[in-house]
Amino acid sequence: MTYDTAIIGAGINGCATAYFLTQGGEKVALIDREGIAAGGSGAAGAFVSPKFSKGGPLKTLMEESYLFSLDFYERRFPELIRIAPLIHFAKYGDENEKVRAFKETTDLPMLSAMPEAPMTEETKAFEHVLLARSGLVNAQGVCARLAEASDFILDDINIIKYDDGVWSVGTIRAKRVVLATGAYRPVVAMPHIALRAVWGHRVDIKTSTPLPCHLHQYVSIAATGANGEGAIGATHDVHYDPQTATEPYDVEAGRAELLAKAAKTVRLEHVEVLKDYTGLRSGSNDYYPLVGKVADAEASLLAAPGLAKGAKTDAASLVYHPGLYMINGTGGYGFVMGPLLARTLAESLLEGKAVPEALDPTRFLHRWAKRVGK
């Protein structure tokens, strides 16, 4: 059998893409070397909140993604999301202005009064946003449900080959391939695309202090459930990468860092760490995700040598790998952006709708071509 689509990588981006393509009637193979939500997605909290920045197109994309994903998870998997208000605090004096600007430019619903929570005096002195609704999703549960209608294949893909209109991907064949490999070594050379891997640690906890809302400041602290269970996440470590590290990751130190950061925001009593999670996020240089067709950088440069001198070329003069697509670069917001991005990709594949230019992975091609042309 030849699949319509093979997706490599079963994190939130691969699983959400699989969901929308199977909803559209496609036969999908979802391939991962470790399992569903084994990479960065398995480590995520996963908090669903907007980006608390000043205005701009990225803030707009994040707000749209946040509203879409909150509705998406709530409608489809209400048992896998904990909805609660969110208080977002500035971290230092300089951020107060940014938080004020966010409040002035957002249309998102706000609470009129601060929920009762034992915040520290230092934190209360900072500017804050009282968002009426935000979510904490069960990352592994959501990914597994999104993947249900696909065939899951456990395989480590080192190379893919295109021949006669069909891709060979490990043991299966597919008309097209979507790369959703997160911060891991890419299966196809993409020298023009640099993704930054950022290691992170988060924990599930139990506490005797009831917390009625999610809190964001130095880290995110989840509203507690019926038995006092919550979550704290996450650290950002740009230096540690398990793919190249010579020393094992220090779990104790990461846990201590998380608890210390949470304690600067809120006084939680009798905190017990139930489970540690660690993983890599992958972010792009301009903080926008990458969604769409994958260009063959070397072949594009041969076809349009003017690229090396900075000539502006349109998409038609670039060379693309046939039937090869990607979805990546969601940084610390994969569970916020993944569903909307996956729907965007699925609509482009199934209905021919254009992917917004800001997400197009070839946006990095011109800069790369100028660099190699020097």
Ligand SMILES: Cc1cc2nc3c(=O)[nH]c(=O)nc-3n(C[C@H](O)[C@H](O)[C@H](O)COP(=O)(O)OP(=O)(O)OC[C@H]3O[C@@H](n4cnc5c(N)ncnc54)[C@H](O)[C@@H]3O)c2cc1C
């Ligand atoms: C600690 C931590 C906390 C986070 N908290 C949040 C949060 O609160 N909210 C939020 O929205 N986001 C959060 N994120 C970010 C979010 O998890 C990422 O944006 C998201 O996981 C990216 O998903 P992905 O599908 O692109 O990559 P991944 O989830 O990393 O999936 C990639 C998959 O590809 C597989 N793979 C790679 N190469 C191959 C190959 N050659 N063959 C087969 N399989 C392959 C890997 O095994 C992996 O399973 C957090 C991330 C971390 C690390």
